[in-house]
Amino acid sequence: MVHSVRGVIARSNGAPVEMETVLVPDPGPGEALVAIQACGVCHTDLHYREGAINDDFPFLLGHEAAGVVEAVGSGVEEVAPGDFVIINWRAVCGQCRSCARGRSQYCFATHNAQQPMTLVDGTELSPALGIGAFVEKTLVAAGQATKVSPEASAAAAGLLGCGVMAGLGAAMNTGGVGRGDSVAVFGCGGVGDAAIEGARLAGASTIIAVDIDDRKLEWARQFGATHTVNSRETDPVEAIKELTGGHGVDVAIEAIGLPETYRQCFEARDLAGTVVLVGVPNPTATIELPFIEVFGRGGALKSSWYGDCLPSRDFPMLIDLYLQGRLNLDGFVSETIALDEVEEAFHKMERGEVLRSVVVMD
Numbered sequence: 001m002v003h004s005v006r007g008v009i010a011r012s013n014g015a016p017v018e019m020e021t022v023l024v025p026d027p028g029p030g031e032a033l034v035a036i037q038a039c040g041v042c043h044t045d046l047h048y049r050e051g052a053i054n055d056d057f058p059f060l061l062g063h064e065a066a067g068v069v070e071a072v073g074s075g076v077e078e079v080a081p082g083d084f085v086i087i088n089w090r091a092v093c094g095q096c097r098s099c100a101r102g103r104s105q106y107c108f109a110t111h112n113a114q115q116p117m118t119l120v121d122g123t124e125l126s127p128a129l130g131i132g133a134f135v136e137k138t139l140v141a142a143g144q145a146t147k148v149s150p151e152a153s154a155a156a157a158g159l160l161g162c163g164v165m166a167g168l169g170a171a172m173n174t175g176g177v178g179r180g181d182s183v184a185v186f187g188c189g190g191v192g193d194a195a196i197e198g199a200r201l202a203g204a205s206t207i208i209a210v211d212i213d214d215r216k217l218e219w220a221r222q223f224g225a226t227h228t229v230n231s232r233e234t235d236p237v238e239a240i241k242e243l244t245g246g247h248g249v250d251v252a253i254e255a256i257g258l259p260e261t262y263r264q265c266f267e268a269r270d271l272a273g274t275v276v277l278v279g280v281p282n283p284t285a286t287i288e289l290p291f292i293e294v295f296g297r298g299g300a301l302k303s304s305w306y307g308d309c310l311p312s313r314d315f316p317m318l319i320d321l322y323l324q325g326r327l328n329l330d331g332f333v334s335e336t337i338a339l340d341e342v343e344e345a346f347h348k349m350e351r352g353e354v355l356r357s358v359v360v361m362d
């Protein structure tokens, strides 16, 4: 059976998104059909619509989602109809050289659903991040659906599917932030604020938020920043050194994707400290660093993909912390909107008015 549902697509480079009828097949072997309950609007969706990711238009946008499994294909054991799930970008293979070493969070051969979702005329859609979730039902690889407690709000839970997980994991997994550490986070959008939240959860005692927008810095405080620096007015490297006894921070996290702020992270870090790049750079950007400092400061320069998360390990644990009131996921939900309000949400995002607008299905 083919399911005919409403979805939000980006048809061509820069054009406003459109509501369209999307045809979704029943799940084949290893696949799951998920009825979407909520899906956050992420900067990456806007990057797709602007042709900044690739040219495989039309895209079915949306990828920060939670919902309920409606049907599964043959051989699926991970989830069953009725399960409340968070959707992730990457179903791990369990067999590649990274999985074979017990490091599935870096799986080098992740996969998505095999069957395409299409428009009524048969045009195949490219689902954003292998998901496509601004749609009433979507088709994913079963490993992209992780069962979590149904007590969680779908709007909050879905955010773990991308940006919030990326930020939390940049601090907790990639950066290895621990009790008593000092941390600086550059860029306080949804990803940066999640890194602040992750640093707080991991026990950091000093958390310095850096942004060029005072409103963002105020929100950063609500997630646990102990200090804020507006880098339009103040040199952030100097300010961070001043706040850390002249030394710099143990972990500096870049959540923007600019060479300039990466360099500030590099300079604002203590000896033997760690820099974590979670912001996605423009494909043409380059960076120059004093090579002797790369050597002389020791420590680590790391990049964080999806917060180095393993959904099956991290999502249920983080949802438990959320339900216990220890992880503030609700704070990322600036507003809930209808499926036909995604274009407007992009504009609010561009104006810096929201951390996340979240589509909630009627």
Ligand SMILES: NC(=O)c1ccc[n+]([C@@H]2O[C@H](COP(=O)([O-])OP(=O)(O)OC[C@H]3O[C@@H](n4cnc5c(N)ncnc54)[C@H](O)[C@@H]3O)[C@@H](O)[C@H]2O)c1
Pocket (backbone or CB within 6 Å): 042, 043, 044, 162, 163, 166, 186, 187, 188, 189, 190, 191, 192, 210, 211, 212, 213, 216, 231, 255, 256, 257, 258, 261, 277, 278, 279, 280, 281, 304, 305, 306, 307, 352, 355
């Ligand atoms: N690595 C991953 O797995 C992953 C996952 C999701 C998103 N991302 C990336 O993370 C980045 C942040 O995403 P977001 O949703 O939080 O975006 P966002 O646009 O909401 O936030 C960016 C923040 O950076 C601030 N900023 C911009 N220029 C600055 C400067 N020069 N100095 C200081 N602050 C500055 C902005 O005011 C804003 O608050 C993006 O590049 C996104 O693509 C990465």
Ligand SMILES: [Zn+2]
Pocket (backbone or CB within 6 Å): 092, 093, 094, 095, 096, 097, 098, 099, 100, 104, 107, 108, 109, 110
């Ligand atoms: Zn693998």
Ligand SMILES: [Zn+2]
Pocket (backbone or CB within 6 Å): 042, 043, 044, 045, 063, 064, 162, 163
């Ligand atoms: Zn995203």
